[in-house]
Amino acid sequence: MLQAGQSNTSQGGHQPAVSQLIQAVLNERTLGAAYGQQLVKIVDRSAEQDASDSAIGALPSLVCEVSGGNPGRAGPVTITWQLLRLAAKLFDDVEDGEVSYPSAEVINLATGLIFLAELSLAELLQHNVPPDRVERLAQALNRAWLWACAGQQADLACQAGMMNLDPDTWLEIALAKSGEPCAWAAWAGALVADAGEQTLTCYREYGRHLGVLLQVADDWNGIWHPRGASDLAAGRRCTQRPNLAVCYALSVTKAEERSRLEALLAQAAQGDSTAEAHARQLLTDLGAQGYLLVVAQVQHQQAIAALRDANCLSPRLTAVLDQVLPALSCARK
Amino acid sequence: MNKLAHVVHDLVTGETVTRIDALPNLSSLEQAALADLLFLLRRPPRDLAASLAQGPLPIDWLNLPPLVCGPTQS
Numbered sequence: 009m010l011q012a013g014q015s016n017t018s019q020g021g022h023q024p025a026v027s028q029l030i031q032a033v034l035n036e037r038t039l040g041a042a043y044g045q046q047l048v049k050i051v052d053r054s055a056e057q058d059a060s061d062s063a064i065g066a067l068p069s070l071v072c073e074v075s076g077g078n079p080g081r082a083g084p085v086t087i088t089w090q091l092l093r094l095a096a097k098l099f100d101d102v103e104d105g106e107v108s109y110p111s112a113e114v115i116n117l118a119t120g121l122i123f124l125a126e127l128s129l130a131e132l133l134q135h136n137v138p139p140d141r142v143e144r145l146a147q148a149l150n151r152a153w154l155w156a157c158a159g160q161q162a163d164l165a166c167q168a169g170m171m172n173l174d175p176d177t178w179l180e181i182a183l184a185k186s187g188e189p190c191a192w193a194a195w196a197g198a199l200v201a202d203a204g205e206q207t208l209t210c211y212r213e214y215g216r217h218l219g220v221l222l223q224v225a226d227d228w229n230g231i232w233h234p235r236g237a238s239d240l241a242a243g244r245r246c247t248q249r250p251n252l253a254v255c256y257a258l259s260v261t262k263a264e265e266r267s268r269l270e271a272l273l274a275q276a277a278q279g280d281s282t283a284e285a286h287a288r289q290l291l292t293d294l295g296a297q298g299y300l301l302v303v304a305q306v307q308h309q310q311a312i313a314a315l316r317d318a319n320c321l322s323p324r325l326t327a328v329l330d331q332v333l334p335a336l337s338c339a340r341k
Numbered sequence: 342m343n344k345l346a347h348v349v350h351d352l353v354t355g356e357t358v359t360r361i362d363a364l365p366n367l368s369s370l371e372q373a374a375l376a377d378l379l380f381l382l383r384r385p386p387r388d389l390a391a392s393l394a395q396g397p398l399p400i401d402w403l404n405l406p407p408l409v410c411g412p413t414q415s
Contacts (some may be wrong), residue, residue: 175342232390259343260350295353297389298382302349303342305374335393339381 022087026051029127047120054094063328064222065090067190068197071211074322077201084131085145085200089193091128092153095121096189103164137200145196152192159184166250173250174259175303181250182223183216190219203318210318217311218329224304225333227252231288232297240276240284252303253296261294304336345371352382 027048034040034047063070068089072082098118101107107114129149132142159181166173166181173181194215198208230239231253239251257269269290275283291297311329315321330337344366352375367375375382381389 175346179342228390256346256350260346292388292390293354295350295382295387297387298353298378299346299349301381301389302345302371302374302378305377306368306370309370309374335390338393339378339389 022083022090023052023055025083026087026091026124026128029124029131033127043120046117047124050094050098050117050121051091054090063331064190064218065093067193067215067218067328068200070324070328071194071197072201074320074325075198075201075203075207075211077197077203081132081135081137082197082200084128084135085193085196087128087131088125088149089196091121091125092149092189095119095125096153096156100160103160132200141199145199148192148195152188155184155188156186159186159188163250173255175252175255178250178252178255179220182220186219186223187216188219190222191215194218207318207320210314210320213314214311214318214325217307217314218332221304221307221311221329221332224252224300224307228297228300228304228333228335231291238284238288240273240287241279241281252300253291256296256299257291257294265290265294301336301339304333305340308336345375348375349382352379353387355383 030044030047034044066086068085069079069082072085073079095118098107098114098121102111102114102118126146129142129146132145133139162177162181163185166177191212192215195208195212198211203211227239230251254273258266261269269287272283272287272290276287308329312321312326315325348367
């Protein structure tokens with residue numbers, strides 16, 4: 009089992025526990041040990057690189073602690089959350105063609121992380137969490153990630169030009185892909201802390217809006233962050249990818265301007281840096297920045313309202329929201 | 342979200358808000374968010390990203406480490 013001392017809210021603190029889980033199963037035979045070693049390496053690497061994201065990664069433990077529970081008790085839930093996020097990112101990278109290793113190997117490792125996450129959740133039984141509650145966590149987890157898969161499928165359909173993407177559809181996809189998993193993470197942390205049903209519902213809402221806010225921030229950074237990898241550049245998939253700024257612009261412009269924007273996006277995707285700069289400027293001129301900030305503000309306020317309803321307006325949880333899109337915090341001042 | 346997009350566009354581009362009839366159809370949260378940020382939407386320059394703090398860029402935290410049985414070793 010995971011040792012109590014290994015369960016804490018810090019991102020890197022869970023690595024030994026994950027290694028234990030892997031070794032307990034895979035070290036029985038040489039063949040398993042090699043695969044286990046690869047899993048450990050990926051988990052270690054993600055912990056090294058995840059420092060900027062530690063609050064999101066530790067969400068179940070954080071909510072558990074804020075709800076008055078012992079964050080150590082939420083350790084297996086947090087590990088499950090981190091492993092599934094890691095698996096989802098690997099699958100996403102394969103789908104985007106952004107991995108430098110054979111896709112089959114990466115898919116197999118990501119699949120292993122899913123089963124590892126399930127094993128971690130079962131560790132709750134060793135932390136005196138009642139079996140029916142562990143079962144409830146597992147069922148909700150499966151539902152949340154099924155929604156994430158449905159969202160990803162819609163995302164892929166949009167990329168293939170099989171679905172029109174307006175802002176309403178973008179929101180549906182963001183809710184499914186990111187809102188539902190984050191809703192589970194926050195809800196699960198509160199459940200382990202023995203929160204009541206009304207409080208659980210509020211935390212689920214908090215997580216859901218946090219998840220959408222993360223997607224808005226991702227799209228903002230993909231267009232306007234000075235150090236970001238531009239979503240508009242060659243090799244990126246943004247001309248088809250459902251970036252909210254592009255969805256917005258295409259939905260509000262008149263035919264002539266829309267044609268110009270589409271032409272610029274197509275040229276940018278072919279490596280034309282001048283067209284990329286013009287496309288970015290056109291998005292700015294059309295008010296896409298303001299739109300993303302207003303959408304982010306709506307999500308932020310809904311998350312705050314959920315915390316207030318739970319009587320849990322914790323500075324630590326509001327800080328998580330504020331860190332997602334610093335431009336929004338700056339705009340509100 | 343779709344109606345909000347048109348309202349923001351009209352506000353930012355300085356066009357008459359021709360879809361004023363859409364405003365009552367915005368949710369109260371959307372209206373409140375618009376009110377919170379209205380001063381930014383209506384004033385130049387439009388490049389808000391240039392004047393707002395961006396913060397650190399989230400790291401691409403899942404760069405894969407070398408795989409033990411990767412293609413170079415198989």
